[in-house]
Amino acid sequence: MPAHSHSHGPETGAALPADPAVTARRRRAVRLMLVVLVPIGLATLVGLGLLWPGGEKTAAQQAAESFLPPGTTYPEATIATLETFQCAEATGNAPAQTCGTAVMVIADGESAGDYVQVEVPPEVIAEGVRVGDELVLNRDPGVDTGQATYAFQDFPRSTPIIVLALAFTLVVGAVARLRGLLALLGLGFAFVVLLQFMLPALLEGSSPIWVSLVGSSAIMFVVLYLAHGFSARTTTALLGTLFGLALSALLGSLAVAAAKLTGFASEDTVQLLQFDPTLDFSGLVLAATVVAGLGILNDVTITQSSAVWQLHEAAPTAGWRELFGRGMSIGRDHIASTIYTIVFAYAGAALPLLLLFDLYERPFWTVLTGSVIGEEVVRTLVGGIALVLAVPVTTLIGALVATVSTVTTAAAEPAAERTEEELAAERRHSRSRWSPAPATPW
Known part of the structure; x- marks a missing residue:
């Protein structure tokens, strides 16, 4: 110093x-x-x-809107029930893969409280998810079909990131x-x-x-x-x-x-x-x-x-x-x-x-x-x-x-x-x- x-x-x-x-x-x-x-x-x-x-949308932004349907949101949801099944046989040194089907309760957004069924990929099952865990979903509003669909998006990380950010701020302020x-x-x-x-x-x-x-x-x-x-x-x-x-x-x-x-x-x-x-x-x-x-x-x-x-x-x-x-x-x-x-x-x-x-x-x-x-x-x-x-x-x-x-x-x-x-x-x-x-x- x-x-x-x-x-x-x-x-x-x-x-x-x-x-x-x-x-x-x-x-x-x-x-x-x-x-x-x-x-x-x-x-x-x-x-x-x-x-x-300027305020106009660029060509890349306009193309991205067609890639993701307008009105797409990412609500958090809680697993109510979870059924697992083997979705891929073991090959060589790779073990068999386990997938899952979860019924989830939407926690926020315009569909809060609704029950939806979501396919859970094997890498998520491998993390040991169980009933009561929260996941982030991708909600397609279904502008053309009139029916919203849901898919797994990611794990929620708000809590650990906020805690770490607060701890970092406190440490920096103290030192x-x-x-x-x-x-x-x-x-x-x-x-x-x-x-x-x-x-x-x-x-x-x-x-x-x-x-x-x-x-x-x-x-x-x-x-x-x-x-x-x-x-x-x-x-x-x-x-x-x-x-x-x-x-x-x-x-x-x-x-x-x-x-x-x-x-x-x-x-x-x-x-x-x-x-x-x-x-x-x-x-x-x-x-x-x-x-x-x-x-x-x-x-x-x-x-x-x-x-x-x-x-x-x-x-x-x-x-x-x-x-x-x-x-x-x-x-x-x-x-x-x-x-x-x-x-x-x-x-x-x-x-x-x-x-x-x-x-x-x-x-x-x-x-x-x-x-x-x-x-x-x-x-x-x-x-x-x-x-x-x-x-x-x-x-x-x-x-x-x-x-x-x-x-x-x-x-x-x-x-x-x-x-x-x-x-x-x-x-x-x-x-x-x-x-x-x-x-x-x-």
Whole structure:
């Protein structure tokens, strides 16, 4: 965790007042960086206005309506009776499969209280369902026939998800306190941008690269300042994050074209192709690359920015080269651990797919460069390059702004007004913040 900006004196243990010179330097540093950030922020707002989706239904949405009958709902229902029967003989190493027929009571919706008969597939019976359990059904209103039909849809998961979400919020609030809760609020804003802007704009056929860049930029502007406050440290991290996003978009566009990634590596994209074949599926791979790097870029840049500014507070007279060198010492350790995070996060998410490839006994290189794994490999490598390069860029920005603001402050003060006594007091104040507390006698 970054150190606090205050310290305790060795005698009283009371917090020392904030140094006005340090506060002035931070304000000047923020002004310097705003010269760059304000145009980017204005461009983001313009981009949101130009790319914001209209209210008309897209071709994909219209096709999806024909795929699912209008008025389809998903009520929960309770099993009243359940009869099981063998629906498939055992073949080879596969055991016999058991299916079921359940009479269920609808719990909500316009058919609440009605009894309906539903066929229960073998994978649901294998989970040990019994009378009294609840399931989620698919209700087709039967517009053409006038008779509603029901089918098994899924297991209800509202209770465990809500309990886990509440537990997560409580843990974050207890440990990270207000900053953690503000981060959760920022996460909510990110989902609003994703669901209300980015996804509809992509379905409308807008440029995936511009939609992802504008949406990601808007998210980072709000999330970083909301969670970490408006400060030179946060502004430094934001500049580094925006650099990483732009680099991800540039490298991603080159890599997607060079690797000839079509975007049809999963059943989901094939289904999307049936809804709207005019979508830019290669561009969707690129947009996913940019969005996937948001969280980890935020983590790395805010850590590097905090490290540089804390080093600057500990040694206000250090030059930018020294700050950069010490900051990169921290950054290299962070890069090493982040590389493992990226790779193992994907391996965990794609574990069933990796098991299938292992069963197929295909050559390792064929699997690695195939469309399914190859798309993720390219996305991971592009994100990794942007992530690693964001570390020195963020560190350099922080070091330069910190030292330039120090020089600006010193130059703005007449030399005659800074007596030897004031300089000595400032040096003593700086040393006292980092000197160890006196040993306790036993």
